[in-house]
Amino acid sequence: MVTPDRHQLGAVAPRVIRLAGGAGLVALAITIVLALVDGDATRFFRSYLVALLFVLTIPLGGLFFTIVQHLTRAGWSVALRRLMEGLAANLQWLWILFIPILVLVISGRADGLFPWLDHAHHDHALEHKAPYLNAGFWIVRAILFFGIWAFLSRFFFRNSVAQDASGDVRYTHAMQRLAPVAMIMYALTQTFAAFDWAMSLSPHWFSTIFGVYFFAGTCCAFFSSLILLVFFLQRQGKLENEVTLEHYQDVGKLLFGFGVAFWGYIGFSQFMLIWYANIPEETTWWIARTQGPWRTFTWLLFIGHFCIPFVVLITKHTKRHRIVIAGIAVYMLVMHALDMYWLVMPLIPDALHHATSLQALGNEIESDPAMVGFTPHLMDVTCLLGLLGLLVAGTAYQLRRCSLIPVRDPRLSESLAFENM
Amino acid sequence: MSAAPTTAPARTRRTVTPDSTRLWGLMAEFDSPEAIFTAAERTRDAGYRWWDCCTPFPVHGLDKAMGIKPTILPILVFFAGATGVVIGILLQWFTNGTSFDVWALVWVRGYDYIISGKPMSSVPAWAPVIFELMVLFAALTTVGLMLLLNGLPRLYHPTLKSARFARATNDRFFLVVEARDPRFSLAKTEAFLNDLNPLSLERLEA
Numbered sequence: 001m002v003t004p005d006r007h008q009l010g011a012v013a014p015r016v017i018r019l020a021g022g023a024g025l026v027a028l029a030i031t032i033v034l035a036l037v038d039g040d041a042t043r044f045f046r047s048y049l050v051a052l053l054f055v056l057t058i059p060l061g062g063l064f065f066t067i068v069q070h071l072t073r074a075g076w077s078v079a080l081r082r083l084m085e086g087l088a089a090n091l092q093w094l095w096i097l098f099i100p101i102l103v104l105v106i107s108g109r110a111d112g113l114f115p116w117l118d119h120a121h122h123d124h125a126l127e128h129k130a131p132y133l134n135a136g137f138w139i140v141r142a143i144l145f146f147g148i149w150a151f152l153s154r155f156f157f158r159n160s161v162a163q164d165a166s167g168d169v170r171y172t173h174a175m176q177r178l179a180p181v182a183m184i185m186y187a188l189t190q191t192f193a194a195f196d197w198a199m200s201l202s203p204h205w206f207s208t209i210f211g212v213y214f215f216a217g218t219c220c221a222f223f224s225s226l227i228l229l230v231f232f233l234q235r236q237g238k239l240e241n242e243v244t245l246e247h248y249q250d251v252g253k254l255l256f257g258f259g260v261a262f263w264g265y266i267g268f269s270q271f272m273l274i275w276y277a278n279i280p281e282e283t284t285w286w287i288a289r290t291q292g293p294w295r296t297f298t299w300l301l302f303i304g305h306f307c308i309p310f311v312v313l314i315t316k317h318t319k320r321h322r323i324v325i326a327g328i329a330v331y332m333l334v335m336h337a338l339d340m341y342w343l344v345m346p347l348i349p350d351a352l353h354h355a356t357s358l359q360a361l362g363n364e365i366e367s368d369p370a371m372v373g374f375t376p377h378l379m380d381v382t383c384l385l386g387l388l389g390l391l392v393a394g395t396a397y398q399l400r401r402c403s404l405i406p407v408r409d410p411r412l413s414e415s416l417a418f419e420n421m
Numbered sequence: 422m423s424a425a426p427t428t429a430p431a432r433t434r435r436t437v438t439p440d441s442t443r444l445w446g447l448m449a450e451f452d453s454p455e456a457i458f459t460a461a462e463r464t465r466d467a468g469y470r471w472w473d474c475c476t477p478f479p480v481h482g483l484d485k486a487m488g489i490k491p492t493i494l495p496i497l498v499f500f501a502g503a504t505g506v507v508i509g510i511l512l513q514w515f516t517n518g519t520s521f522d523v524w525a526l527v528w529v530r531g532y533d534y535i536i537s538g539k540p541m542s543s544v545p546a547w548a549p550v551i552f553e554l555m556v557l558f559a560a561l562t563t564v565g566l567m568l569l570l571n572g573l574p575r576l577y578h579p580t581l582k583s584a585r586f587a588r589a590t591n592d593r594f595f596l597v598v599e600a601r602d603p604r605f606s607l608a609k610t611e612a613f614l615n616d617l618n619p620l621s622l623e624r625l626e627a
């Protein structure tokens with residue numbers, strides 16, 4: 001029997017909350033100073049939206065994967081499930097970070113960020129979309145999304161922790177009963193959140209696969225974070241016997257499968273259909289990302305987010321080496337941040353309307369990268385680190401009192417004895 | 422056959438009988454996963470190479486106890502997938518992007534043709550075919566080489582002659598050592614297997 005303090009964060013929790021939370025607040029303070037010096041509110045909010053989507057994807061992936069465990073009655077993953085639930089539990093407070101954007105929309109100054117809010121000039125296409133894309137409905141949806149996420153993450157976390165005390169199998173049954181409905185609710189909310197908060201930045205453009213693309217990024221963020229969380233805990237002397245290389249290998253497989261291969265597959269599917277059909281109203285989004293400075297960025301993502309990790313993660317040896325897989329997880333988180341940046345930042349240039357050829361457009365963009373929104377700024381980094389710091393502190397806060405594994409889950413012994421080969 | 426031959430001369434005599442020239446191997450029977458596990462470890466440590474365990478269900482860790490090396494199949498599959506990628510590129514480049522003649526049993530000519538206003542060699546359009554050929558090559562290689570490396574399909578096996586062996590799919594665990602093993606000697610191997618305390622020990626004909 002392992003001593004219980006190896007199942008508890010104990011003294012680690014307040015230390016992490018102080019350090020990560022403090023560093024996050026400092027980084028946010030620096031961001032605000034940088035934004036005030038910069039003076040462009042829309043520019044700041046674009047940066048903030050990148051950071052917010054980045055920190056949202058991690059717990060969203062945790063919620064998705066927690067539901068999957070109950071949906072499939074998985075045994076192998078039980079030793080890791082509390083950490084998934086703990087990451088997902090952040091969805092109970094992450095709505096606080098959404099308030100600035102909400103306030104911006106309510107105050108009516110968000111048309112720089114979400115052009116569909118601008119009623120000043122007549123736009124036929126947007127008028128047709130107005131029944132969906134209007135401030136009131138958008139706000140209601142945002143509240144609905146966060147409400148559902150908070151409810152689901154709280155439900156799975158609470159029931160799981162309650163089972164630690166009583167060992168009652170009814171908690172398992174309750175969670176398994178809700179899992180199918182929860183999965184449908186998750187799929188709908190996550191898809192439409194991606195439409196609302198990322199796709200509607202270019203409101204003329206549309207892609208039905210967009211929500212799936214966002215989901216692939218969510219998986220990349222979550223599995224990387226889970227690996228890092230386990231790695232950190234084992235460095236602190238926690239869960240050393242419970243989480244084995246077998247679990248690392250399986251999470252590594254999922255990172256490879258969903259975060260790398262699936263991400264590349266969906267990203268390319270989105271590109272290829274639009275590229276092949278070559279319909280003007282669809283190509284705009286990709287022209288902004290394949291001409292001028294974003295072209296290099298797109299290639300960087302393709303090679304860095306897909307090609308390199310595909311080759312590195314394909315073998316079991318990298319997935320079964322704690323330090324190597326932790327390094328890969330950090331790398332994939334960086335790539336995911338770049339992916340979110342690439343999703344939010346580029347603007348469809350007005351020059352598109354008078355350009356005579358792609359070549360001419362490319363040259364015009366090169367002379368003024370700001371027209372496609374290519375304005376890298378230090379606050380992009382500080383804002384991301386700030387919110388990430390808060391998320392780390394929040395995760396430590398969620399897990400501060402409960403056991404780090406579901407100690408009385410009926411399938412725990414299966415997970416402890418689990419082997420890949 | 423009795424579990425323990427009584428005297429050494431008896432065993433020696435049997436090895437020179439005409440029957441034993443067709444000896445395929447020795448089969449020891451056990452009644453629990455633990456027993457076969459220990460027996461496998463000792464057979465591994467004794468240095469035997471041509472031997473196997475037959476169990477009614479997968480015994481966890483038995484492959485390690487037997488000292489089975491990891492399969493080379495994944496490496497071969499990787500190269501098969503890479504071959505599929507190369508063939509996918511060459512096939513589409515030749516058929517859509519060129520116009521020269523190649524002899525492939527008959528003379529065929531590449532047909533450069535503008536489709537949807539795209540360039541002749543239009544890599545994004547090739548991607549689905551490249552991907553599918555990679556999957557096809559990798560999948561067929563996985564299945565085909567898995568069968569080949571396992572020596573399958575095999576319609577006959579010497580163990581099937583044994584009436585006892587029918588329980589290998591029910592509640593008994595068998596360890597067989599083949600006569601072609603360089604360390605195999607009927608007398609010594611029989612003594613070694615007897616030492617593992619099997620329920621029975623049987624000689625199998627080819």
